[in-house]
Amino acid sequence: MELIKDVDSIRKLFPALDQKVNNKSLVYFDNGATAQKPLSVIELTDKMNSGVNGNIHRAVHELSARTTELYEGAREDIRKFINAKEREEIIFTPGTTASINLVANSFCQEFLKRGDAVIVTEAEHHSNIVPWQMACERIGAELRVLPVDNNGEWMMEKLAGILDDKVKIISVAHISNVLGIVNPVKELINAAHKKGVPVMIDGAQGVVHCKVDVQDLDCDFYAFSGHKLYGPTGIGILYGKREFLDRMPPWLGGGDMVGTVSFKKTTYADLPLKFEAGTPNFIGAAALGEAVRFVRSIDGDFLKTHEDELVNYLTNSLSSINGVKVFGTSANKISLFSFTVEGVHPTDLAMLLDKMGVALRSGLMCSEPLMTKFGVTGMLRASLAMYNTVSESEYFIDSLKRALKMLS
Numbered sequence: 001m002e003l004i005k006d007v008d009s010i011r012k013l014f015p016a017l018d019q020k021v022n023n024k025s026l027v028y029f030d031n032g033a034t035a036q037k038p039l040s041v042i043e044l045t046d047k048m049n050s051g052v053n054g055n056i057h058r059a060v061h062e063l064s065a066r067t068t069e070l071y072e073g074a075r076e077d078i079r080k081f082i083n084a085k086e087r088e089e090i091i092f093t094p095g096t097t098a099s100i101n102l103v104a105n106s107f108c109q110e111f112l113k114r115g116d117a118v119i120v121t122e123a124e125h126h127s128n129i130v131p132w133q134m135a136c137e138r139i140g141a142e143l144r145v146l147p148v149d150n151n152g153e154w155m156m157e158k159l160a161g162i163l164d165d166k167v168k169i170i171s172v173a174h175i176s177n178v179l180g181i182v183n184p185v186k187e188l189i190n191a192a193h194k195k196g197v198p199v200m201i202d203g204a205q206g207v208v209h210c211k212v213d214v215q216d217l218d219c220d221f222y223a224f225s226g227h228k229l230y231g232p233t234g235i236g237i238l239y240g241k242r243e244f245l246d247r248m249p250p251w252l253g254g255g256d257m258v259g260t261v262s263f264k265k266t267t268y269a270d271l272p273l274k275f276e277a278g279t280p281n282f283i284g285a286a287a288l289g290e291a292v293r294f295v296r297s298i299d300g301d302f303l304k305t306h307e308d309e310l311v312n313y314l315t316n317s318l319s320s321i322n323g324v325k326v327f328g329t330s331a332n333k334i335s336l337f338s339f340t341v342e343g344v345h346p347t348d349l350a351m352l353l354d355k356m357g358v359a360l361r362s363g364l365m366c367s368e369p370l371m372t373k374f375g376v377t378g379m380l381r382a383s384l385a386m387y388n389t390v391s392e393s394e395y396f397i398d399s400l401k402r403a404l405k406m407l408s
C-alpha cells in the first residue's frame with residue numbers, strides 16, 4: 001500500500017475541516033481535546049448504524065457474526081498498532097478515563113492495602129489523579145506526587161525519595177495535555193521495575209503523537225481514547241500485561257464477562273471479556289480499528305517532519321509576542337502549546353479567536369494542580385493534529401496579535 005506523505009491529501013480525507021465557523025474558514029486547534037474523523041471512520045460507522053448491526057458474541061445469525069468479526073478484527077489491529085504480545089491484553093473501554101478507573105479499582109482491590117502508596121506526578125490530567133485518590137481513600141493508602149520543575153519536567157532526582165516498598169503502582173502521562181513534553185517514561189519504568197513496581201501510562205496524548213510499542217516501553221498498563229486518535233467518542237483501550245490482568249478481579253459485572261452463573265457461585269470469562277461486561281460500544285470499537293488503520297496509512301517520516309515544522313514555527317512565533325508565556329519548552333515537544341498573555345484573561349482571548357474562526361481551548365485544562373503550581377487560574381491551548389498546516393498557524397498568530405490589540 002502506498003503511504004500518504006502530504007498534508008493536502010490528508011486534509012481531503014477530513015470533511016469537518018472544510019467548514020466555516022462564525023463565517024470564517026475553520027482553523028481547528030483543539031485536537032488535544034478531540035480530533036476530527038477521517039472518511040473511512042465515518043463511513044464504517046454509518047455502514048454499521050445503517051444495517052451491519054447485530055449484537056456481538058451472542059447470536060448465530062449473520063449480522064451478529066459480521067459485527068463480531070469487525071469487533072475482534074479491530075482488537076487485533078489495535079494489538080499490532082501498539083505491539084502488544086497478545087490480543088487478550090487489549091481491553092475495550094469507553095476511553096482513557098474509564099481505563100484508568102478500571103485499573104485504579106481492580107488492580108488496587110487486589111494489590112493495594114492500608115498503608116501502601118501510589119505515585120502520580122504533579123502534571124497529570126484529573127483523570128489520572130482522581131481515580132487513584134478515590135482508591136487510596138477507600139483503602140487507606142497514600143497518594144504520593146512526583147513534582148515537576150518550573151518548565152513542567154518531571155524531577156526524576158526526587159523519585160528515589162518517594163519510591164519505597166510501600167509503593168504498589170505508579171501512573172503517569174506519556175505526554176501532558178498541558179505541556180506537550182514527551183516525558184521520560186522509559187527511564188521511569190526502568191527505575192520502577194528495579195523496585196518491582198508496575199507502571200501505568202496515560203497515553204491519551206502520547207498515542208497520537210508517538211509511535212507506541214508497549215513491549216519496548218515495558219509498561220504494565222497503557223490507556224488511550226479513540227476520539228483523540230481520529231476515531232469515535234465513547235471507545236478507548238486499556239492495554240495490560242497478562243500477568244496483571246489475569247490476577248485482577250473484574251470491575252463491572254454483567255453479560256459477556258461470565259463463565260457460568262448461578263445464585264451460589266459465578267465464574268468469570270477469560271481475558272479480554274472478563275473486563276468487557278455488557279454490550280460494549282462495538283460500532284465504536286470497529287471504527288477505532290479503522291482509525292488505527294488510517295493512522296498506519298500515513299508515512300511516519302512525513303508525520304515527524306511535518307510536526308517538527310509546526311513546532312518550530314509556533315515556538316518561535318509565540319515567543320516573539322510581547323507578554324506571551326509558553327508553558328513547557330523542550331527539544332522533545334509535540335505540537336501542543338499552552339500559554340498565558342500578561343494582563344489578558346484566557347477565556348476572553350479564546351472567545352475573540354473563535355469569532356475569527358480559530359478553535360482553541362481555554363481554562364484549567366482538567367489539570368488544576370499544575371495550574372496551581374504555575375500560579376495561574378487558566379491558560380490558552382493550541383493543539384495541532386497531522387492535518388493542520390503552517391499557513392493555518394500563520395493565520396492563528398496573526399489573529400492572536402489582532403485580538404490582543406483589540407483587548408489592549
Ligand code: PMP
Pocket residue numbers: 032033095096097098125127128173175176177202204205225366
Ligand atoms: N489524560 C490526558 C493526558 C488527556 O489529555 C485526557 C483528555 N483530555 C484524558 C486523560 C482523558 O481522556 P478522556 O476524556 O477521553 O477519557
